[in-house]
Amino acid sequence: MRYLTAGESHGPQLTTIIEGVPAGLTLAASHINGELARRQKGYGRGRRMQIEKDQVNILSGVRHGSTLGSPITLTVENRDFQHWRKIMGAEPIADDEEVKRQITRPRPGHADLNGAIKYGHRDMRNVLERSSARETTVRVAAGAVAKQILSELGIQVAGHVIEIGGVKANTTHSESLETLRQKAEDSPVRCLDSEAEKKMMKAIDDAKEQGDSIGGIVEVIVEGMPVGVGSYTQYDNKLDAKLAGAIMSINAFKGAEIGVGFEAAHRPGSEVHDEILWNEQDGYTRRTNNAGGFEGGMTTGMPVVVRGVMKPIPTLYKPLQSVDIDSKEPFKASIERSDSCAVPAASVVAEAVVAWELASAIVNQFGNDQMNVIKENVRRHRESARDF
Numbered sequence: 001m002r003y004l005t006a007g008e009s010h011g012p013q014l015t016t017i018i019e020g021v022p023a024g025l026t027l028a029a030s031h032i033n034g035e036l037a038r039r040q041k042g043y044g045r046g047r048r049m050q051i052e053k054d055q056v057n058i059l060s061g062v063r064h065g066s067t068l069g070s071p072i073t074l075t076v077e078n079r080d081f082q083h084w085r086k087i088m089g090a091e092p093i094a095d096d097e098e099v100k101r102q103i104t105r106p107r108p109g110h111a112d113l114n115g116a117i118k119y120g121h122r123d124m125r126n127v128l129e130r131s132s133a134r135e136t137t138v139r140v141a142a143g144a145v146a147k148q149i150l151s152e153l154g155i156q157v158a159g160h161v162i163e164i165g166g167v168k169a170n171t172t173h174s175e176s177l178e179t180l181r182q183k184a185e186d187s188p189v190r191c192l193d194s195e196a197e198k199k200m201m202k203a204i205d206d207a208k209e210q211g212d213s214i215g216g217i218v219e220v221i222v223e224g225m226p227v228g229v230g231s232y233t234q235y236d237n238k239l240d241a242k243l244a245g246a247i248m249s250i251n252a253f254k255g256a257e258i259g260v261g262f263e264a265a266h267r268p269g270s271e272v273h274d275e276i277l278w279n280e281q282d283g284y285t286r287r288t289n290n291a292g293g294f295e296g297g298m299t300t301g302m303p304v305v306v307r308g309v310m311k312p313i314p315t316l317y318k319p320l321q322s323v324d325i326d327s328k329e330p331f332k333a334s335i336e337r338s339d340s341c342a343v344p345a346a347s348v349v350a351e352a353v354v355a356w357e358l359a360s361a362i363v364n365q366f367g368n369d370q371m372n373v374i375k376e377n378v379r380r381h382r383e384s385a386r387d388f
């Protein structure tokens with residue numbers, strides 16, 4: 001499966017075309033809209049999220065609530081476009097009109113300067129419109145389709161926030177994935193630890209008050225993946241590497257880890273590798289899951305545990321030093337609106353990109369045209385893995 005996205009942050013809409021989704025998958029706008037709404041929430045979001053009310057239009061590839069096997073086109077309207085028609089070139093600007101025509105002052109931490117040099121844009125709006133994380137809207141829409149595939153195979157995905165602005169959540173949770181998901185849903189910062197939640201919200205308030213921004217760490221857990229998805233046989237078949245790439249592709253994400261991740265550097269092997277057990281009912285299991293569900297680029301059958309680190313939002317009310325590309329004069333940037341923390345929202349994006357990679361790998365490996373064939377192949381594979 002593959003997908004492309006298109007659309008500017010303040011243009012009329014965002015679009016994704018998704019190819020390779022098997023025929024016969026149940027898919028309704030409500031599956032996607034639920035995910036879009038989750039991405040819009042989260043403490044620390046700015047005023048833009050009060051303007052948008054993301055709703056998907058399914059324009060191709062689905063009839064009577066079921067996928068056809070043909071490309072699926074999904075679009076989401078940018079309501080804010082109505083306020084940006086002139087700036088975006090959809091309406092002429094009168095000569096005497098006060099409209100900010102060009103952005104010549106690059107914001108540190110954004111794609112502005114590098115993108116302008118690369119594409120030769122003297123107006124950096126031509127860069128920021130596309131580098132904006134508004135694009136993650138349709139990635140969440142594509143991820144919702146992937147989640148639907150996983151769900152029909154009994155595979156569940158949940159994401160939550162484990163750190164914001166240096167406040168760490170206690171992550172020793174023994175509840176079911178469903179309970180974990182519900183708790184995250186009920187928390188304004190998508191955090192399971194209610195003590196940490198309060199401190200995280202205070203950290204966001206403090207940062208906002210000081211004109212600053214903060215980042216954090218999100219975790220995605222996936223239960224029910226069959227063993228042996230992905231492969232060690234070629235570097236670009238390693239599914240853990242694809243997950244790391246997917247996490248790193250989210251705007252502002254600067255690191256990814258699987259299982260104990262970077263912590264493995266500090267531990268001896270006896271405290272890292274997961275001992276192998278066997279019982280008649282389940283077949284092979286592991287005593288621990290430090291590997292986060294991966295060995296040799298393949299799933300172990302244990303829960304997939306992926307984390308990603310998000311840097312602080314780059315647009316600050318406390319201005320940072322930059323240079324005007326026309327005058328070459330130094331200036332301190334001033335801004336109109338921004339999120340002060342988008343880590344909770346980004347955890348929903350992280351779920352989507354992880355779901356996409358896992359669903360793609362399954363569809364590629366277990367026959368890729370019809371959903372019922374894939375279901376049967378996965379069922380047989382699970383059975384043979386258990387009896388191996």
Ligand SMILES: Cc1cc2nc3c(=O)[nH]c(=O)nc-3n(C[C@H](O)[C@H](O)[C@H](O)COP(=O)(O)O)c2cc1C
Nearest residue numbers: 110111131132133251252314315338339342345346
């Ligand atoms: C959900 C989400 C919302 C974001 N909101 C903002 C924002 O309001 N203001 C901002 O400056 N950056 C925001 N970002 C981050 C920027 O898009 C990102 O840092 C920038 O495009 C530069 O890319 P890079 O950080 O990946 O290098 C957001 C990121 C995500 C994932």
Ligand SMILES: C=C(O[C@@H]1CC(C(=O)O)=C[C@@H](OP(=O)(O)O)[C@H]1O)C(=O)O
Nearest residue numbers: 046048049131132133134137337338339
């Ligand atoms: C629009 C979204 O996020 C935007 C991501 C973003 C950025 O620079 O990445 C900047 C802000 O946009 P604006 O400049 O229009 O206020 C965020 O609101 C969204 O998540 O849907």
